[in-house]
Amino acid sequence: MSCKCNTFNTSWINNNQQPVMSVMDQSRIRLERVTKRWDASPAVDGISFDVTPGQFVILLGPSGCGKSTTLRMIAGLEEASDGRIHIGDRDVTRLPPGDRGLSMVFQSYALFPHLSVADNIVFGLRSRKVPKAEQRERLAKVAELVDLTDHLNRKPAQLSGGQRQRVALARSVISEHPICLMDEPLSNLDARLRSDMRREIKALQSRLNMTVIYVTHDQVEAMSMGDRVILMQHGQIVQDGTPDELYNRPASAFAASFIGSPAMNLLPLVAGEHGAVIDSESDMPVAPLEAANGQLGIRPEDIELRPASASGVPAKVLSDEYLGADTIAHLVVGRHTLRIRLRGRHAITGQHCRIGWPASAAHLFGADGLRRDDLTAYSLMPTAPPESELPIGSSQAELRHFPLQSQR
Amino acid sequence: MTLTAHGKLQLYGALLLLPAAVLLAAFAYLPTIMTVINSLFLPGFRGEPAEFVGVENYQVLFDDPTFWKVARNNLLYALGTIPTSIALALGMALFVNGKLPGRGFVRMAYFTPTILPMIAAANIWMFFYAPQIGLFNSLLEALGFSGVNWLGNPSVALGSVIVMSVWKEAGFFMIFYLAALQSIPPELKEAADLEGTGRWSFFWRVTFPLLMPTTLFVLINALINAVRVVDHLFILTKGGPNNATNLLLYYVYENAFSFFDRTTAATITVVILLVLAVVATLKFTILDRRTHYQ
Numbered sequence: 001m002s003c004k005c006n007t008f009n010t011s012w013i014n015n016n017q018q019p020v021m022s023v024m025d026q027s028r029i030r031l032e033r034v035t036k037r038w039d040a041s042p043a044v045d046g047i048s049f050d051v052t053p054g055q056f057v058i059l060l061g062p063s064g065c066g067k068s069t070t071l072r073m074i075a076g077l078e079e080a081s082d083g084r085i086h087i088g089d090r091d092v093t094r095l096p097p098g099d100r101g102l103s104m105v106f107q108s109y110a111l112f113p114h115l116s117v118a119d120n121i122v123f124g125l126r127s128r129k130v131p132k133a134e135q136r137e138r139l140a141k142v143a144e145l146v147d148l149t150d151h152l153n154r155k156p157a158q159l160s161g162g163q164r165q166r167v168a169l170a171r172s173v174i175s176e177h178p179i180c181l182m183d184e185p186l187s188n189l190d191a192r193l194r195s196d197m198r199r200e201i202k203a204l205q206s207r208l209n210m211t212v213i214y215v216t217h218d219q220v221e222a223m224s225m226g227d228r229v230i231l232m233q234h235g236q237i238v239q240d241g242t243p244d245e246l247y248n249r250p251a252s253a254f255a256a257s258f259i260g261s262p263a264m265n266l267l268p269l270v271a272g273e274h275g276a277v278i279d280s281e282s283d284m285p286v287a288p289l290e291a292a293n294g295q296l297g298i299r300p301e302d303i304e305l306r307p308a309s310a311s312g313v314p315a316k317v318l319s320d321e322y323l324g325a326d327t328i329a330h331l332v333v334g335r336h337t338l339r340i341r342l343r344g345r346h347a348i349t350g351q352h353c354r355i356g357w358p359a360s361a362a363h364l365f366g367a368d369g370l371r372r373d374d375l376t377a378y379s380l381m382p383t384a385p386p387e388s389e390l391p392i393g394s395s396q397a398e399l400r401h402f403p404l405q406s407q408r
Numbered sequence: 409m410t411l412t413a414h415g416k417l418q419l420y421g422a423l424l425l426l427p428a429a430v431l432l433a434a435f436a437y438l439p440t441i442m443t444v445i446n447s448l449f450l451p452g453f454r455g456e457p458a459e460f461v462g463v464e465n466y467q468v469l470f471d472d473p474t475f476w477k478v479a480r481n482n483l484l485y486a487l488g489t490i491p492t493s494i495a496l497a498l499g500m501a502l503f504v505n506g507k508l509p510g511r512g513f514v515r516m517a518y519f520t521p522t523i524l525p526m527i528a529a530a531n532i533w534m535f536f537y538a539p540q541i542g543l544f545n546s547l548l549e550a551l552g553f554s555g556v557n558w559l560g561n562p563s564v565a566l567g568s569v570i571v572m573s574v575w576k577e578a579g580f581f582m583i584f585y586l587a588a589l590q591s592i593p594p595e596l597k598e599a600a601d602l603e604g605t606g607r608w609s610f611f612w613r614v615t616f617p618l619l620m621p622t623t624l625f626v627l628i629n630a631l632i633n634a635v636r637v638v639d640h641l642f643i644l645t646k647g648g649p650n651n652a653t654n655l656l657l658y659y660v661y662e663n664a665f666s667f668f669d670r671t672t673a674a675t676i677t678v679v680i681l682l683v684l685a686v687v688a689t690l691k692f693t694i695l696d697r698r699t700h701y702q
Binding site: 075077096097102103106108110113114123124126127128171175 | 601604
């Protein structure tokens with residue numbers, strides 16, 4: 001090992017011990033008010049965030065929200081119109097991609113079709129004039145890591161989608177850059193393979209202690225892989241937090257509707273006699289009067305279904321979809337439809353019922369779409385005993401199961 | 409007799425093929441066969457029947473120094489035009505594939521020589537090459553050099569014809585290269601950039617190999633054109649001076665229609681066909697193995 005970088009690089013590829021501190025610092029990424037304008041309107045509008053070494057960060061958002069552009073600006077494939085990008089202690093805003101010390105996995109994999117798998121993987125090492133012997137050594141190790149040893153002489157066209165994906169991963173792993181950028185790497189795979197690859201990528205990342213910025217529009221990938229999710233819309237960051245925070249405390253109605261499958265139900269609120277009521281369903285106050293003109297959000301699994309004779313908001317079941325482990329029922333409340341998730345099988349189409357939810361499960365959003373933490377929605381639970389009085393071992397789920405008469 | 413469904417389908421297919429088959433047979437296969445037969449006979453004079461002479465016509469041809477001179481000219485012409493026009497075409501395609509202002513205009517400008525009929529192009533170059541009033545000689549004179557007799561000097565004339573052919577062909581081949589370049593996904597360049605791959609290195613390691621199918625196609629076309637296209641000789645030199653610019657096909661034309669020696673013309677034609685077939689086969693077998701088709 002002649003140079004310093006070699007020593008620690010090899011150490012982080014082989015092993016599980018914590019890499020040397022200087023490597024950790026080299027993989028810190030900091031964006032300061034980064035903007036990209038093509039025409040008049042900005043595609044990315046002054047966003048700032050800071051990625052700590054070893055983090056798996058997801059850039060999530062619908063198509064056209066600027067997440068890929070952000071990633072490409074970090075990679076250097078797109079030049080920032082404004083703002084600064086730092087990697088480690090260097091300002092890389094104007095550096096060419098090759099000098100930024102990062103690797104990238106593309107949605108299309110960007111494999112060289114005329115080169116064998118082995119040549120594809122060592123392509124970058126050849127560009128960087130790594131000695132042949134070392135190339136072979138690193139290739140053998142990485143091929144082992146991503147399970148491609150038997151396919152090294154094949155051409156990309158002879159591989160399956162999942163294998164091509166692994167070649168692309170191998171190519172970025174072999175570079176031994178501590179930062180890896182991924183641009184929707186799984187969107188060309190079928191659903192089953194995608195869930196396998198999700199786990200593989202996550203395992204690889206934690207094993208090699210890579211810093212990963214991962215772009216996706218798939219909230220399942222975001223929730224299952226990310227240490228941290230940055231949700232974007234219209235070139236701006238809507239919410240930046242752990243998957244748990246995004247799910248349980250969405251910062252806006254958009255964040256609420258983007259995360260979760262099926263997404264959170266959003267019902268417009270209007271002023272009623274005794275507080276805010278659901279629009280076109282003016283009987284039952286569900287939140288303080290100040291919440292009127294905003295929206296009420298409840299996750300499908302937090303809604304409890306009760307018989308029509310019980311208390312709660314009156315609703316009618318439009319249809320039910322049986323998914324195996326649970327059933328998604330579509331309900332109509334006033335002029336609005338909402339979805340609820342019920343454990344097990346329920347054939348309840350056409351029945352009248354009432355619904356309710358605990359105060360803790362109801363999210364309130366203002367007229368501007370932002371979360372309102374100053375207000376608390378009313379509980380629509382039937383005089384539920386306080387949490388402390390619950391018999392030990394009985395879960396909320398059990399309590400919630402008032403079965404309607406199922407027409408089985 | 410009733411046809412089965414399968415038989416009907418066969419007949420239907422055969423009928424669909426018939427027009428093309430008739431045309432090809434009448435205008436390609438039959439003339440080829442007639443040419444081969446002609447090359448084996450000596451025509452009879454005053455109504456006597458043609459005499460079968462076997463390969464004697466070929467022996468006579470191979471003893472003819474003019475034939476060898478023309479063949480050598482054609483070889484030089486091919487060596488002069490093919491690599492140059494392909495390299496130029498590739499260079500132009502790379503240039504107009506990049507981001508540059510007025511790209512559409514430059515592309516069109518490069519392609520213009522292709523649109524011109526060969527005869528018209530030759531007439532333009534006739535003006536460039538004219539000894540007294542020509543563009544090149546006027547420019548040389550302005551710079552203080554004495555003019556060159558571009559088409560009249562036997563040692564320069566072939567070179568002049570080659571330059572004109574390259575000018576005419578490069579734009580045509582550029583279109584193929586441009587199309588091929590645009591089918592290369594831009595992510596490949598980005599992936600290479602991220603690894604700090606230089607432009608030159610990327611060209612030789614990625615772009616050029618991916619263009620191989622196009623190069624092969626262009627190579628075969630250029631080869632055929634080197635033997636096939638002689639229109640400009642009619643305007644520029646008529647094969648002269650002293651056969652210095654005579655090419656095989658023009659020599660065939662001269663033999664057939666100036667000297668009325670149809671037998672020699674047929675013999676040369678067969679030789680040309682054989683040589684082209686051998687070269688094309690070699691190219692495909694050797695280059696095909698190194699060519700990646702997507």
